[in-house]
Amino acid sequence: MRGAEKPTGGAVSTGGGEERRARAALTRIAEPGDETVGRWLRERGPVRVLRALSGEEELPGVTPRRAAGYRLRSARADPDADLAAVRELGGRFICPGDVEWPAQLDDLGDQRPIxxxxxxxxxxxxxxxxxxxxxxxxxxxxxxxxxxxxxxxxxxxxxxxxxxxxxxxxxxxxxxxxxxxxxxxxxxxxxxxxxxxxxxxxxxxxxxxxxxxxxxxxxxxxxxxxxxxxxxxxxxxxxxxxxxxxxxxxxxxxxxxxxxxxxxxxxxxxxxxxxxxxxxxxxxxxxxxxxxxxxxxxxxxxxxGRVGDDLAPERRGPLVGRDLLEPEAARVLDGLPAHGGANAETVAVRSGTGLDETLGRLHELRALGFVEREGDSWALTPVARR
Known part of the structure; x- marks a missing residue:
């Protein structure tokens, strides 16, 4: 496990303790992703929004039914108790502006978490x-x-x-x-x-x-x-x-x-x-x-990851002996029949290689264990048939 960095418990949001307490209260009043509350937070700040949702200030454009719901939740919000409860768990409440706040969450705009x-x-x-x-x-x-x-x-x-x-x-x-x-x-x-x-x-x-x-x-x-x-x-x-x-x-x-x-x-x-x-x-x-x-x-x-630094390894099938042969040797090997044998002239015709070149490659393939010889006939070994 990577070293567990200690939380920045002493870091505070840009508005200080009053804003932190207001945001804690708002998490109990507004549902996650409430864009209306998010817009108000951006325009007015958490302290004023909390006052408005509690009925102390007016928020334009809110239906009476919705405003009543906010006020009902506001009356039951106890941010001090919630902050104390999370501290008892060894946890904390972090806000935008804290050192520990992941800035990428700001990409959510008005749906950013409170x-x-x-x-x-x-x-x-x-x-x-x-x-x-x-x-x-x-x-x-x-x-x-x-x-x-x-x-x-x-x-x-x-x-x-x-x-x-x-x-x-x-x-x-x-x-x-x-x-x-x-x-x-x-x-x-x-x-x-x-x-x-x-x-x-x-x-x-x-x-x-x-x-x-x-x-x-x-x-x-x-x-x-x-x-x-x-x-x-x-x-x-x-x-x-x-x-x-x-x-x-x-x-x-x-x-x-x-x-x-x-x-x-x-x-x-x-x-x-x-x-x-x-x-x-x-x-x-x-x-x-x-x-x-x-x-x-x-x-x-x-x-x-980082471009050019975190490349995945190239995927290849299992390497076999044929893969290591030079192209000319591989062509001669392909000129041999799958079963039985053939003379050098027949192999030369089938592989499209000159007779002298074919003979030289056959002897090379024999030394590598790919072919065997019986008189004038050349044949694949079991290794070459895999």
Missing amino acids: GLWVRGRASLRPWALRSVAVVGARACSDYGTQVAATLAADLTERGWTVVSGAAFGIDGAAHRGALAAAGATIGVLACGVDVTYPPSHARLIARMAEQGLLVGELPPGDHPTRGRFILRNRVIAALTRGTVVVEAKLRSGSLITARRARGLGRIVMGVPGAVTSALSEGVHELLRGDGLLVTDAAEVIELV
Whole structure:
């Protein structure tokens, strides 16, 4: 595992403690990805937005029903309690402007997270700088599980962080592969970082909190909803340099992550599967479009790494003895019949080589063990027939 950088606990956002407290409160009031609140934050700053959502200031263009919803949540927000709760977990709340804030999240514009609740010892920003998302189907096959785990382990062994959503299937396999290789992995949650979801992943999530990082937009104690899972995907897409989809049906949520990644200018990749499997239909549709086909970590790194420095090795079939022969010798060898023998003149005619050249090459091939001689007849040895 890469050395776990200590979090920059002393770093503060540009607005100081009051802004941090306001942003913490807003994560309990506004849903993740609320573009209206995001625009207000950009125009007015978090302190004024919090006052407006609490009913202390007016926000134009908001329906009475929506304003009532904001006020109801505002009345229940207790940022001091939430900040204390995350500190008890050994975590923290980071904001735009903090040293630990990953600047690539700013690409989301008004959908940028209000702030992030983080649990784990490492610093999020350096880990996210060299990160790849590995996502896919929840109900995956054994093939998908093996590919995701192997891919994640190999990526982390090469110094890359694996990011996923801590869900069933491909997500869990990717996290486990990274952890098994003592590597860096980040789980982006659709709930509070103190909530174990899914419950059967309790051990996995605990290991990620200890060895990796858990990150979420929702404050402590908040639970996931269907919509929050979908909105969570935009953070996975923006946080990483590229997204790899291992298995996905045509309506898989992982394809939402891939589309968001593509829209943000990130690299989108897919691992092919069996053409008879419904679990690969979504991946294959992705590959028919802008997705790039990958089969291992080296190919992923070649796409998301530094141009010219992270090239994948050239793929070749197994090297056989014939591959090492000079072209003239190989042509004479091809002039010999597959079964039985032939004299030198017949070989010369079949190979299109002069008789003297043919005889010289036959003696060379005999010394190398490719042909044998019986009187005037030359024949292939068992080695040459492979």
